[in-house]
Amino acid sequence: MVTMRDVADRAGVSIATVSFLLNDTKPVTEATRARIEQAMAELGYSRNMVARALASRRTRIIAMAYPALDHRFGFSAAEFFTSAATAARKQDYHLVLWPVGNDGAELHELVGESLVDGVVLMEVQLDDPRVAILQRTRTPFAMIGRTTELEGLSHVDIDFDKTVADAVAYLYGLGHRNLVLVAGDLADPRFHNHGPYVRTEAAYRRISAEYGLQTIVVVSADNTQSGQEAAARLMRDHPDTTAVLVINEYAGLGVASGLNRLGYDVPGEVSVLPLLMAPETAALSNPELTIMRAPGPELGQLGTEALIRQLEGAAALPPQLIPAKLQPGSTTAPPRPT
Amino acid sequence: MVTMRDVADRAGVSIATVSFLLNDTKPVTEATRARIEQAMAELGYSRNMVARALASRRTRIIAMAYPALDHRFGFSAAEFFTSAATAARKQDYHLVLWPVGNDGAELHELVGESLVDGVVLMEVQLDDPRVAILQRTRTPFAMIGRTTELEGLSHVDIDFDKTVADAVAYLYGLGHRNLVLVAGDLADPRFHNHGPYVRTEAAYRRISAEYGLQTIVVVSADNTQSGQEAAARLMRDHPDTTAVLVINEYAGLGVASGLNRLGYDVPGEVSVLPLLMAPETAALSNPELTIMRAPGPELGQLGTEALIRQLEGAAALPPQLIPAKLQPGSTTAPPRPT
Known part of the structure; x- marks a missing residue:
C-alpha cells in the first residue's frame, strides 16, 4: 500500500508539502506540484487512499441535533444552544445547529456526509433512533438528555427528581397541600417517548405520594393558549387547587395569564411555579414568575x-x-386561608 | 489533462461507475475497483483532478448564517428558520444553522471547509463583511435582508417603508396624533449598521414628517426590561403620548407590560403597536398585542x-x-379624549 510518505520521498518533498497540496491548505509552487503529481502517478497513489485520508480529516465542526420543527425553540433551547456554541468556540470548534427530526432519517443523511467531527443530541427520547444511527456510523456523540439504556453513552441531563422534589418541598413549606401538575402531552406522537416529560411526571407522582398529597395531573402542549386552557380546566375540575407546577415553558406563561384572565389572584389565590424555565421567559410574565430555573447554560x-x-x-x-x-x-x- | 471519461474508457466501465467509486456513493465490486484504480494509476489521474471533482460535488446542505450570540433568537427568528428549513426539505436540501458573528471571521472558516452548497444570510448589516467573504470564496448565497450596495446580489427582505406607512396610517386613522417610536439602539456596536433598525427608523422619520406629526424616537434593546424602561422614559418626557410603535419584538412586550405597571390603561390611555412581531410573541402579552405581523414564514x-x-x-x-x-x-x- 502506497502512503503519503512514499509519495513525498519519491517527489523529494516533505510529507507536509504533499498534505498541503492534497488538502489545498497552503499553496505550493507549480514545479513542486508537478513533481508530486508525477510521483503519485508513478506510484499509483490512488483516490481511495486520498479518500481515506480526507475521511479522517477533522473539520473541527460539531453539530447540535435539535428537532426544531417538532419542538419549540424557545428561550430555554436558545440557552442550551448559545452556551454550547460558546463552549465550542473556546476550544476552537464551531457548533452548528441541525434541525433534524427525532426519527433519525435526516440525521442519517447528514452524518453520512462526514461533515462534522461529532454530534450533541438534544430533546432525547427514552428510546431514541438517533443513537443507533450515530453508533452504526461511528460518529462520536454526547447527549444532553438520557435514553433508558445508557451503557457507555456520554450524557448530561437535568436532574428531574431533585428539581421536582425541591419544587414540591418549597410549596409544601409555604403551606400548600392542594397541588396540581400541568404535565406534557405524552399522547402527542412527537412526545410519547420524551424523556423530560416522562421523568418529570414520574418524579411528581412519586414525590406527591411521599408527601401524602393527592396526585392530580392535567396536560398541556408547550404554548400559551394550551396553558390557559389547562388553567381553566384544572380550576373547574379541582377548585381547591392552591398551587400549580408546570413542566412546559410556554404553558407556564399560559397558566399564569389564564388564571389572571379567569379572575384569580396570582399568587393570592393560586401560586404558579414552572419547573423548567429560562429567566427571560419568566420576565415575560406579569407578575414575573417564580421559577425552577432550567440549567441550560450549564448543560x-x-x-x-x-x-x-x-x-x-x-x-x-x-x-x-x-x-x-x-x-x-x-x-x-402561602395558600389562601380556607 | 486526464478526465474521468478517460479513466472509465481505459477501465472498460461507465463514467457513473468511476464516480461511484470516487465519491463512495455506491459500492462497486473488488474487481471493478481494481480495474479503475489501475487505469487511474496508468493514466496518472491525480489527486488534484479528484479534488476538483470533490470540490464540485454537491452536498445538498445549505446553511443559514444567523449571529445567534449577538442577536436574540426569538420567535420571529424561529419563524424565519423553520420556514426556511421546511422549504429546503421540500426541495430535498438540508438547512443547518450557523451561529456565526456578523464580522465574518467564523463564516470564513466554515465556508473554507466546502461543507455546504450555499448560504442564506440573516441579520444583514448595511455594509456586511460576510458578503465579501462569500463572494471571494465563490460561495452561492442569498440574503434575507439587504446591504446598501445590492448590485447583482440575490435578496428578499421586509418592506420597512410600507410596514411603517401602514402602521402610522392605522394609528392616524384611529385619531392618534401623538406617536412615539421605540427604535433599536444604533449606538450598540453590534447594531450600528443593522439594516432593519436603520431602515425602520428612517421610514418613521420620513412618514411622521409627511403626516405633519412631531417625530419622537426613544431607544430600547430587544428585551422586556429595556422595553419597560423605555415606556417609563417616554411617558415621563412625553406625557401626551397616545400611541407607541416598537421595532424590537421583546421590547414590544416590555413597553406594554411597562405601561401597565406604571398604571396606564392599554389601550384606553395608550395604544401599543409593535412593528415586527410573530403572533406567538403577541400571544404572550396580556392583553394580547395588536401587531404588524412580521413576514417570517414568507421570507x-x-x-x-x-x-x-x-x-x-x-x-x-x-x-x-x-x-x-x-x-x-x-x-x-382611539386615543383618550383630551
Missing part, C-alpha cells in the same frame, strides 16, 4: 465538553445530572 | 428559494420586499 457547556473530550481523546466526562434551581419571583406565596 | 421560504434556484441553475428569483401586515389584537384603540 449546554457540559454536553459540548463531553463531546470534545471524546474528540480530543481526553478522559471521559462523567455523566452529570443538574437540577433546576428555585429563582424567586412574584407568583408564589 | 424564510423565499430566501431559501432564491438560493436553491442559484444552485439548480434556474432563473433567478427577483428581489422581493414584503411588508408586515396588521394583525388586530387588544392594545390599540
Whole structure:
C-alpha cells in the first residue's frame, strides 16, 4: 500500500508539502506540484487512499441535533444552544445547529456526509433512533438528555427528581397541600417517548405520594393558549387547587395569564411555579414568575465538553445530572386561608 | 489533462461507475475497483483532478448564517428558520444553522471547509463583511435582508417603508396624533449598521414628517426590561403620548407590560403597536398585542428559494420586499379624549 510518505520521498518533498497540496491548505509552487503529481502517478497513489485520508480529516465542526420543527425553540433551547456554541468556540470548534427530526432519517443523511467531527443530541427520547444511527456510523456523540439504556453513552441531563422534589418541598413549606401538575402531552406522537416529560411526571407522582398529597395531573402542549386552557380546566375540575407546577415553558406563561384572565389572584389565590424555565421567559410574565430555573447554560457547556473530550481523546466526562434551581419571583406565596 | 471519461474508457466501465467509486456513493465490486484504480494509476489521474471533482460535488446542505450570540433568537427568528428549513426539505436540501458573528471571521472558516452548497444570510448589516467573504470564496448565497450596495446580489427582505406607512396610517386613522417610536439602539456596536433598525427608523422619520406629526424616537434593546424602561422614559418626557410603535419584538412586550405597571390603561390611555412581531410573541402579552405581523414564514421560504434556484441553475428569483401586515389584537384603540 502506497502512503503519503512514499509519495513525498519519491517527489523529494516533505510529507507536509504533499498534505498541503492534497488538502489545498497552503499553496505550493507549480514545479513542486508537478513533481508530486508525477510521483503519485508513478506510484499509483490512488483516490481511495486520498479518500481515506480526507475521511479522517477533522473539520473541527460539531453539530447540535435539535428537532426544531417538532419542538419549540424557545428561550430555554436558545440557552442550551448559545452556551454550547460558546463552549465550542473556546476550544476552537464551531457548533452548528441541525434541525433534524427525532426519527433519525435526516440525521442519517447528514452524518453520512462526514461533515462534522461529532454530534450533541438534544430533546432525547427514552428510546431514541438517533443513537443507533450515530453508533452504526461511528460518529462520536454526547447527549444532553438520557435514553433508558445508557451503557457507555456520554450524557448530561437535568436532574428531574431533585428539581421536582425541591419544587414540591418549597410549596409544601409555604403551606400548600392542594397541588396540581400541568404535565406534557405524552399522547402527542412527537412526545410519547420524551424523556423530560416522562421523568418529570414520574418524579411528581412519586414525590406527591411521599408527601401524602393527592396526585392530580392535567396536560398541556408547550404554548400559551394550551396553558390557559389547562388553567381553566384544572380550576373547574379541582377548585381547591392552591398551587400549580408546570413542566412546559410556554404553558407556564399560559397558566399564569389564564388564571389572571379567569379572575384569580396570582399568587393570592393560586401560586404558579414552572419547573423548567429560562429567566427571560419568566420576565415575560406579569407578575414575573417564580421559577425552577432550567440549567441550560450549564448543560449546554457540559454536553459540548463531553463531546470534545471524546474528540480530543481526553478522559471521559462523567455523566452529570443538574437540577433546576428555585429563582424567586412574584407568583408564589402561602395558600389562601380556607 | 486526464478526465474521468478517460479513466472509465481505459477501465472498460461507465463514467457513473468511476464516480461511484470516487465519491463512495455506491459500492462497486473488488474487481471493478481494481480495474479503475489501475487505469487511474496508468493514466496518472491525480489527486488534484479528484479534488476538483470533490470540490464540485454537491452536498445538498445549505446553511443559514444567523449571529445567534449577538442577536436574540426569538420567535420571529424561529419563524424565519423553520420556514426556511421546511422549504429546503421540500426541495430535498438540508438547512443547518450557523451561529456565526456578523464580522465574518467564523463564516470564513466554515465556508473554507466546502461543507455546504450555499448560504442564506440573516441579520444583514448595511455594509456586511460576510458578503465579501462569500463572494471571494465563490460561495452561492442569498440574503434575507439587504446591504446598501445590492448590485447583482440575490435578496428578499421586509418592506420597512410600507410596514411603517401602514402602521402610522392605522394609528392616524384611529385619531392618534401623538406617536412615539421605540427604535433599536444604533449606538450598540453590534447594531450600528443593522439594516432593519436603520431602515425602520428612517421610514418613521420620513412618514411622521409627511403626516405633519412631531417625530419622537426613544431607544430600547430587544428585551422586556429595556422595553419597560423605555415606556417609563417616554411617558415621563412625553406625557401626551397616545400611541407607541416598537421595532424590537421583546421590547414590544416590555413597553406594554411597562405601561401597565406604571398604571396606564392599554389601550384606553395608550395604544401599543409593535412593528415586527410573530403572533406567538403577541400571544404572550396580556392583553394580547395588536401587531404588524412580521413576514417570517414568507421570507424564510423565499430566501431559501432564491438560493436553491442559484444552485439548480434556474432563473433567478427577483428581489422581493414584503411588508408586515396588521394583525388586530387588544392594545390599540382611539386615543383618550383630551
